[in-house]
Amino acid sequence: MTAAVRVPLTLGRGIATFSVFVVGYITANLIPLMIIAMVEDLGVTQTVAGAVLTGSLLATALVCLATTRWAAGRSRHLLGRVSLVVMAAGFGVAALVHSAPIACAAIIVGGIGAGGAVAVGGAALAALNNPNRVSGINGLVNRTAVTGVLALIPILGLHMTNAFGIVAVLALATVFTITWLPSAPAVDEGDDEPSAAHTRTPLPQGVTDKKLAVAGFSLLVLFAIWAIGEDSLWAVSGIMGAEHASLTEQQMGLALSLSTAGGIAAALVLTALGSRLGRTVPTAVLLGLGAALKLGSCLAADSTTYLVLIIAWNTVYAAAFIYVVAIAAALDPSGRWSAPLLGTYLVGSAFAPLFGTLVTGAIGYVAFGFVLAGISLALLVPIVWIARLSTRTEQASASPGQDPAARYTTSVVV
Numbered sequence: 001m002t003a004a005v006r007v008p009l010t011l012g013r014g015i016a017t018f019s020v021f022v023v024g025y026i027t028a029n030l031i032p033l034m035i036i037a038m039v040e041d042l043g044v045t046q047t048v049a050g051a052v053l054t055g056s057l058l059a060t061a062l063v064c065l066a067t068t069r070w071a072a073g074r075s076r077h078l079l080g081r082v083s084l085v086v087m088a089a090g091f092g093v094a095a096l097v098h099s100a101p102i103a104c105a106a107i108i109v110g111g112i113g114a115g116g117a118v119a120v121g122g123a124a125l126a127a128l129n130n131p132n133r134v135s136g137i138n139g140l141v142n143r144t145a146v147t148g149v150l151a152l153i154p155i156l157g158l159h160m161t162n163a164f165g166i167v168a169v170l171a172l173a174t175v176f177t178i179t180w181l182p183s184a185p186a187v188d189e190g191d192d193e194p195s196a197a198h199t200r201t202p203l204p205q206g207v208t209d210k211k212l213a214v215a216g217f218s219l220l221v222l223f224a225i226w227a228i229g230e231d232s233l234w235a236v237s238g239i240m241g242a243e244h245a246s247l248t249e250q251q252m253g254l255a256l257s258l259s260t261a262g263g264i265a266a267a268l269v270l271t272a273l274g275s276r277l278g279r280t281v282p283t284a285v286l287l288g289l290g291a292a293l294k295l296g297s298c299l300a301a302d303s304t305t306y307l308v309l310i311i312a313w314n315t316v317y318a319a320a321f322i323y324v325v326a327i328a329a330a331l332d333p334s335g336r337w338s339a340p341l342l343g344t345y346l347v348g349s350a351f352a353p354l355f356g357t358l359v360t361g362a363i364g365y366v367a368f369g370f371v372l373a374g375i376s377l378a379l380l381v382p383i384v385w386i387a388r389l390s391t392r393t394e395q396a397s398a399s400p401g402q403d404p405a406a407r408y409t410t411s412v413v414v
Contacts, residue, residue: 006129006333006394009137012180013128017248018141019174020080020181021121023087024114025342026167028349029146033153037163042100052104056111058350063115064122064343071119071339072332073184080178083116088171095165103160110164113171118342120181123335125325127182131394132279133271135326139318140267147260184334205393215386216337219328220344222379222386226324227348229375230317230358233294236368237310240298244365245306255310262315270322279327279387284380286320291376298369324383330390 026035029371031053038049070079076202090110094103128134156162207408241247241255293313300306360368 003324003407004224007127007182009128009130009134011180012177013124016177016180017121017124017128017134018138019177020084020117021125021138022142023084023167023174024117024119024121025142026146026149027053027060027111027114028346030149030153030167031057033150033158034163036158036296037160038103038351040075040158041098042360044100045103048104050294052107054350057346059108059111060115060118061343061346061350063112064119064346065340066117067106067116068123068336068340068343071116071123072254072334072336076120076123076184077178077181079083079116080120080181083113083120084171084175084178086115087113087117088168088175089113090168091164091171092168095161095163095168098115098160107164110167115343116318117171117174122325122328122341123179123184123339126329126331126333126335126338127184128329131326131329131390132323135322135329136267136269136271137321138325139287140264140271143260143264143267147264172226207389212389212393215389216328216331217322218382219324219331219337219386220340222310222383223324223328224344224348225331225375226379226383227345228352228355229372230290231349231352232359233297233313233372235353236356236365237297240360240365241303241306241310244298245300245303246365247303247306251303251307255307258311259314262311263318266319267314267322270319279323279330279391280384283320283327283387284384285321285384286316286323287376287380290316290320290371291380294376295369295373298365298372323387325392327383327387330394331386332393347354 034053035046035049038044038052039046042049043050067079067083070076077093090106090108090113093106094110097103097106123132125134125138153162153166156166237255238247241251290313293309295310297306297313300309314337325338325341328341329335330387331337356368359371363371
């Protein structure tokens with residue numbers, strides 16, 4: 001068996017990896033603007049527009065999960081090119097053809113292409129040294145790019161041509177960067193793809209393939225559950241703020257913009273820290289703090305307190321998200337677990353609005369806060385255990401000639 005190793009982050013590898021990841025995931029961030037464009041240009045109702053975009057996101061999630069094998073193997077570059085071309089074609093048709101049936105079908109096709117792109121981007125992240133720093137940079141690039149696109153579309157005009165055309169152009173441009181993607185780890189002669197039956201990485205003492213597989217699958221499931229808790233609060237944050245904390249529309253707009261800024265700040269800090277704090281302690285702290293902030297947001301009865309808590313929660317959420325991506329990337333440099341990670345997140349995210357509205361409608365906002373805090377605290381112990389394991393597997397897959405311990409001499413590794 002050929003040992004899998006990670007490679008250094010270079011300009012070309014960074015451009016390709018971060019670009020394909022960001023472009024594949026960008027639709028989820030543009031949904032509010034896309035819904036408005038569909039209603040105005042296609043003449044569909046908000047319900048229909050929401051259903052189509054939900055279908056597109058579910059297609060992204062399912063395709064991401066289905067293509068993990070190829071994204072983590074020799075077909076990574078081919079899958080990336082094909083996925084981005086399909087994504088560009090789907091959203092390009094939606095931008096140019098304003099017939100509701102054709103545009104809606106094209107949006108689903110675009111979501112299918114996005115799924116392969118997300119899988120490729122997630123897998124490529126795992127091939128790079130220092131998953132903490134790489135995940136931080138990826139989060140920074142993602143937040144910055146989304147902020148720019150969210151600002152650009154209204155300036156150009158909130159229409160199908162702009163809302164979907166910009167995404168199509170970005171997808172097509174990213175095709176030309178795929179050649180710079182880090183390749184998947186070498187496989188045994190006669191093997192076409194990495195097998196789910198064994199790992200390509202040298203394993204730390206006391207860690208078996210079975211234990212690593214349990215950790216990987218568990219992280220995927222836990223991340224989906226975490227997505228339901230986080231995104232369900234976001235889904236009801238507007239109406240909860242208005243009804244429970246007397247939040248105005250202007251204040252909610254301020255919360256959205258400052259939350260984005262908080263996410264960028266969190267990514268900057270984590271990028272600068274790299275591996276200095278390890279992953280275990282920061283992940284535990286962030287999940288615990290996130291639980292407290294979610295509970296506090298649901299208990300807040302005045303607009304100022306609610307505003308501050310929502311912004312703080314979003315900042316902590318962004319940091320926790322980055323750490324979970326780093327954990328998945330560190331478990332296996334082939335991207336076996338980081339490739340499907342966003343797919344599982346999108347599955348959980350798709351059910352979050354329903355969960356949030358049903359629970360708040362049934363038991364109220366205060367009890368909803370305790371439910372969300374309980375979810376975070378229940379997930380804390382298993383995710384922290386997986387974080388500890390990821391540190392050991394990362395050290396075992398250090399590049400040849402690189403002392404695995406050298407990167408941790410200033411780190412808190414537990």
